[in-house]
Amino acid sequence: MIKTQGLCHVYQPGSPFEKHAIEDISLHIQKGEFVGIIGHTGSGKSTLIQHFNALEMPTSGKVYVDGVDTSAPKADLRLIRRKVGLVFQYPEHQFMEETVRKDIAFGPSNLRLSQRDIEECVLEAAAMVGLRPELLDKSPFDLSGGEKRRAAIAGVLAMRPGVLVLDEPTAGLDPAGRDELLTRIKEMHENGLTVVLVSHSMEDIAKTAQRIIVLNEGRIAMDGSTAYVFSHADELGAMGLSVPQVSVVMALLRKQGVSIPDAVYTVDQAKRVIIGLYNKAHKE
Ligand SMILES: Nc1ncnc2c1ncn2[C@@H]1O[C@H](COP(=O)(O)OP(=O)(O)OP(=O)(O)O)[C@@H](O)[C@H]1O
Ligand SMILES: [Mg+2]
Structure with missing residues (x-):
């Protein structure tokens, strides 16, 4: 690619x-x-x-x-830029239109698509980032920080890039906003x-x-x-x-002689490994 x-x-x-x-x-x-x-x-x-x-x-x-x-x-640079969608740092600084819908539609509007197809691109992109349809008629400046970020990313997704x-x-999002966005990005990856x-x-x-x-x-x-x-x-x-905090904890446990595989770097993975070790210890 x-x-x-x-x-x-x-x-x-x-x-x-x-x-x-x-x-x-x-x-x-x-x-x-x-x-x-x-x-x-x-x-x-x-x-x-x-x-x-x-x-x-x-x-x-x-x-x-x-x-x-x-x-x-x-x-064909236009085609390359459609295939590879790039989201800058703080993309919400580049909102230009008076509604979220128009902002997301900006890219597809330059593609000689019918109004219906443009609307379809907008709704599809908004759904991918989890923006509720009622937010589409608001001004982008009236959204919360996390919503603004997701709306800006939807503007890139509306071009249906492959990458x-x-x-x-x-950057700059609160923990809930970060998690929500990462979950959405992971879902998009799972969908191809x-x-x-x-x-x-x-x-x-x-x-x-x-x-x-x-x-x-x-x-x-x-x-x-x-x-x-x-x-x-x-x-x-x-x-x-650095490495993730979980990796640091796992490395310390390994140093103490606990048998832990290399591929443990998220809280979920660590939870599974520790519960496994606990169950094993209690069986013995
Ligand atoms: N337009 C520019 N003109 C001159 N030097 C630049 C320009 N843009 C970046 N640089 C320099 O090129 C180097 C690489 O910059 P770049 O922005 O790619 O790094 P980065 O890894 O993205 O950094 P950060 O984590 O801070 O975003 C840096 O030394 C930077 O100062
Ligand atoms: Mg940088």
Whole structure:
């Protein structure tokens, strides 16, 4: 679905502010995956994902979306941006219309669709993020924080992308808002959407991603299953990253000789393992 080869991006080349933001990134995101991208602030996460829908172009190297080279002169950038929906950090800062419905309809309205088809896209996207239909006729500015975020994401989903790329989607939300949004994103993935999630929250990543790409100073430092990456707490620590709190507790138990598998990094997984150990101990 998305492939990069030796991708590099330099901001303001040749100026005193020249910055090599990402260097030699080669990765392949397959259809149906849920990939988390983590890395210290300034490690190049946002720069990388903006290449996935051709918002940024490689300084060198290549990006392919569904096999199409995004920097080829004939590449259809509109089509690429429809296929790969990108949700910026704080997307609700970009509301433009007087109702939520019109805001979500903004993208599809530019696609020469009938009014009925546009309405269908809007209702489908609103349902995916769990926005109640009665909110559609409100001003986007009258929604709660969590609703605003979901409405903004619905605007991207209304284009029916095959890949949804989200930059810090839960930033600034309260715990209930975070959980609600993550649950919705997980559901979309279960229904076939390919998802790329950039987050500073290891708990969010642990709850959702199947695979994690770790960026460090613009390069890929690790790329593997969630269990694999979170079992490398020391290496992550050296890059200024943590592991989920549950992983820390499980590592402490392992040090005390308790037999716990690697793949335990969410509260639910830990609960199952601990209840299993308890039951086993009581049988003996
Ligand atoms: N438009 C720009 N011009 C110059 N330098 C930039 C620009 N955008 C980003 N950078 C620099 O490129 C590097 C990578 O930035 P990027 O925003 O991709 O990092 P990030 O991992 O998304 O960080 P954060 O976690 O803070 O969002 C940083 O050193 C940043 O200062
Ligand atoms: Mg960023």
